[in-house]
Amino acid sequence: MTNPKLDLLIDRPSESVPEMVVRRVRQAIADGVLLPGTRLTERELMDLTGVSRTSIREAVRHLLTLGLMETAPSRGVRVAVLGSAEVREIYEVRDALEPAAAELFVRRATDEEVAALVEKVQPKASGEERLRAIYEFDELLLAGARNSLLQATLAPLHTRIHALRSLSVTIPGRREESIQEYLDLAAAIQERSPERAREASHRHVRAAAQAALEAVRILEKKQ
Numbered sequence: 001m002t003n004p005k006l007d008l009l010i011d012r013p014s015e016s017v018p019e020m021v022v023r024r025v026r027q028a029i030a031d032g033v034l035l036p037g038t039r040l041t042e043r044e045l046m047d048l049t050g051v052s053r054t055s056i057r058e059a060v061r062h063l064l065t066l067g068l069m070e071t072a073p074s075r076g077v078r079v080a081v082l083g084s085a086e087v088r089e090i091y092e093v094r095d096a097l098e099p100a101a102a103e104l105f106v107r108r109a110t111d112e113e114v115a116a117l118v119e120k121v122q123p124k125a126s127g128e129e130r131l132r133a134i135y136e137f138d139e140l141l142l143a144g145a146r147n148s149l150l151q152a153t154l155a156p157l158h159t160r161i162h163a164l165r166s167l168s169v170t171i172p173g174r175r176e177e178s179i180q181e182y183l184d185l186a187a188a189i190q191e192r193s194p195e196r197a198r199e200a201s202h203r204h205v206r207a208a209a210q211a212a213l214e215a216v217r218i219l220e221k222k223q
Helices: 017-030 042-049 053-066 084-108 111-119 127-145 148-168 174-190 194-222
Strands: 069-071 077-079
Touching (some): 017 042, 017 053, 017 148, 053 077, 084 111, 084 127, 084 148, 084 174, 084 194, 111 174, 127 148, 127 174, 148 194, 174 194
Antiparallel strands (some): 069 077
C-alpha cells in the first residue's frame, strides 16, 4: 500500500535548460544587448549562462534554425546580420501574417486581454521602455489570437524585427510615426473592429518595412 504521506513527486520544469538559454539569448537580441554581428564562442556562452556545453550546443542549433544566429566567418557563431534582401523577406511575411493576428485578436481576446494590450501603448515612454512595451504588445497580440501555428511562425520573426527597431527609429520622424500607428491599432482593437485592426496593422507593417530597409541600406553603404 502506498503511504499517503510519502510524496516523492518531482515537479517538471516548464522549460528545458536549452530552451531557457534560447529564451535568454532571444531577449538579449530583442533588447539590443546582443547586436547584429556579435560573435560568441561555445566557451563564452557557457561562461555567460553557466550551463553545460551539451545544452549550449542544443540551444545554438535552435537559434541557428530560427535565423537569430549564423555561423561566424572564423569560429563560433554570431548574431545574424541582416541585409536588405533578408529584411525585405521578413517584412513581406510579417505583412502577410500580422494583420491576420490583429484580426483574430479582436475576435478571440477577452476584455481583460484587450485592456492589457492597450495599456502597452505608451506614447510618453522613454526609448528603452517603449521598445520593451512593444515587445510585450507583440507577445500579447499573438497569445490573444489563439492560433498556435501563427504564433510559432511570427514569434521568432518578432525577435528579429525587434532587433531592427533600434535602427528604424534613427530615420527622421519614424519614432513619432510608429507611436501614432500603434495608437491607431490599439484604438481599432479597443473598438473591437476586425477590419480596422487589420488595416491599421497593414499600414504599420508597411511603414516599418520602409524605415527598416532605409536604415539597413544606410548601414550597408558605410561598410
